Amino acid sequence: MLPSDHVQAFRDLLGGAGVVDDQQRLTTYTTDQRQLFTGSTVAVLKPATTKQVADVVRLAVRLGVGLVPQGGNTSYCGGATPNASGGQAIVSLERMDTIREVDSLSMSISVDAGAILKNVQDAAASAGLLLPLSLGAEGSCRIGGNIGTNAGGLSVVRYGMTRDLLLGIEAVLPDGTIVSDMRKLRKNNTGYDVKQCFVGSEGTLGIVTGAVLRLVPLPVRRATAWLKLAKDAALAELLALVRHESGELLTTFEFISARSIALATGAMANPPSVDAGPGGAILVEFASSSRHLDLDHLMEAVLSEAFESGWVEDAYLAQSGAQRAAMWELRETIPEGEKRWxxxxxxxxxxxxxxxxxxxxxxxxxxxxxxxxxxxxVYGHLGDGNLHxxxxxxxxxxxxxxxxxxxxxxxxxxxxxxxxxxxxxxxxxGVGRFKRHLLEKYGDAGRVAAMRRIKTAFDPENIMNTGAVVSLFEPESVR
Incomplete structure (x- = not known):
């Protein structure tokens, strides 16, 4: 448990607005998103600048206080939740939520790590651009957390994971050193790609405070279809057909089982009139920034081939923005449907x-x-091999x-x-706290050892999110 004088030291550093130690308010930060575990802390630290983050880290090292970086606290694996000892302080980036710059010519956006994903999407859209990272928690998750977990989401089949969108980064190392590499470059071959060390690290190597993200032209045309699958539909082959015929226009290929559809529609006020075939359903979408491409015609041609293959029994092509939105609402309501069940x-x-x-x-x-x-x-991002x-x-x-x-x-x-x-x-x-044993069981021994070496090199005092992802490297463990 942190001594009260330690909490006061952080308050002296950050001011009254920078420390939360009211027990009722702390529960919001100490319980994981799925409410499977509640940790303990005596304080949530809320720095407002990168310099303050660095000052917090230096003070924590001096006091021997462990730190748990936290964005929107939406981790499914307990990666942003402190342990039960009470000896870790949470570092929340809620106050660091500024959109620093939108560069429409470089097609990039520079933001604080505490910026909420939806707000970053909106800022990009206001400049006629798209941040193609999209996931169910986008209204509450924050960019630093997206980087820390290498978030995926609904458009990975076309745009890739968070790591594929990251151009530059600003971060504070576990000794308080500030890494400032907020460049917008697509090409930067100057040694180690240090920013990628923080992708998927879940706060174990430092605290991300800023990021430059790649943007793409904002789609102005979309074609969205709902496919009812035949009993023995060849899913991978169907995806290959759609991908081949649509080129780079395919943005989404989501599989949804009949049970998942029932759960979602049961949680919706006005569910769409779509259902599953014997093999389930596919939500497929094409998108383009060109006003000259007829995506509906392309979708109809692709669906015609899918029918001929025998893999699709029926299909619905969204005829309006409202129909498209209803299909997407169904897909995104599945987690809520499971929760209500x-x-x-x-x-x-x-x-x-x-x-x-x-x-x-x-x-x-x-x-x-x-x-x-x-x-x-059973549902998920079939286009990239991910099933929930x-x-x-x-x-x-x-x-x-x-x-x-x-x-x-x-x-x-x-x-x-x-x-x-x-x-x-x-x-x-991600791995977080809940899946560490799975990494030990299924991870390649050499890869896990390399991860531990990286953790030890960055954080030899082991103050950053101790207990998450991996432990420090111990030579005897690989003998």
């Missing part, structure tokens, strides 16, 4: 596209063998206890299957 055990699976169907077949059999009464909500393979909690079951039961048994079988197929247990959610 009573919760789910989430599996953020990634497998090679060629192994998607094999995973679904084997995993389905594993679930049936484990408990034939269990229900699944979620096991619904039985009605009336204690969600926390059910989660612990499944994660200690069935989950490991599913992860085993993903690993055998060349996949992983975490596609876009």
């Amino acid at each position: 009573g919760g789910s055990v989430k599996h953020d699976i990634s497998v090679p596209l060629s192994s998607i169907q094999r995973f679904l077949d084997v995993a389905g059999e594993q679930v049936r063998n484990y408990d034939a009464d269990l229900e699944l909500s 393979y979620n096991v619904l909690a039985p009605q009336g079951a204690d969600r926390i206890e059910f989660t612990r039961l499944i994660e200690g048994s069935l989950s490991l079988r599913l992860y085993d299957t993903a690993a055998v197929l060349g996949g992983t247990f975490s596609a876009e959610h």
Whole structure:
């Protein structure tokens, strides 16, 4: 537990607005997004500038205080949650939310790391540009957290993950050194790409305070379709067909099971009149910034080929912005539908596209063998091989206890299957505190050792988010 004089030292540094130590307010910061774990802290530190972040880190080193960087606290893996010791202080970047610059000619945007993703999207759109990072938590997640978890989302099939959008970075190292590399360059071949060290690091190597992100022209035309899949639809082959015929215009290829659709529509006031075929459904979208491309015609031609293949039973092409919005609302309401049902055990699976169907077949059999009464909500970013393979909690079951039961048994079988197929247990959610044991179990020993060496090189005092992702390197551990 932090001594009161330590908290006062941070208050002297940051002022009254820069420290939260009211116990009722602290709960908001100490409980993870899925409410699976509540840590403990005596203070949330809220620096307002990069210099103040550096000053906080230096003071923390001097006092021996651990720090947990936190953006929007939307991590699914407890990566922004302090441990139960009370010896860690949370560093929240809420006050650092400035849009520093939008450069329409360089097609870049420079922001504070505490800027909310939706606000950054809006700032880009006001300049006729698009920040193509889009995910369900965009109204509350912050850019620093997106970088720390290498957030993916709905448009990875075309634009890539957060790391693919990151041009420059500003960060504070665990000794208080400020790394300032806020350049807008697409080409910068001057040694190690240091900014990429912070991508996916979940606050274990330092605190990101600013970023330069790549923008693209704002789409002015879209074509959105809902596909009802036949029973034995070849998912990877269907994606290959759509991708081949649409070129670089494909932005979204989302798989949605019938159960996921039912959960979402049950949570919507005005659900769209779409459903699943025997094989589920696909939400597919093309987008272009050109006024001269007829995307609806292209979509119709692609769907015609899909029908001929026998993989698609029926399809609906959105005829208006309202119809498109309703389809997207359904897709994005699935997590809320699961929550209203009573919760789910989430599996953020990634497998090679060629192994998607094999995973679904084997995993389905594993679930049936484990408990034939269990229900699944399966959906996700099929275009990039990411499936959210979620096991619904039985009605009336204690969600926390059910989660612990499944994660200690069935989950490991599913992860085993993903690993055998060349996949992983975490596609876009990260490792955090909750999945460290999975990294130890499934991660290549050499890669994990390299990660520990990097952690030790950056943070030899182990003050940054201790307990998350990896521990310090210990030579005897690899003998």
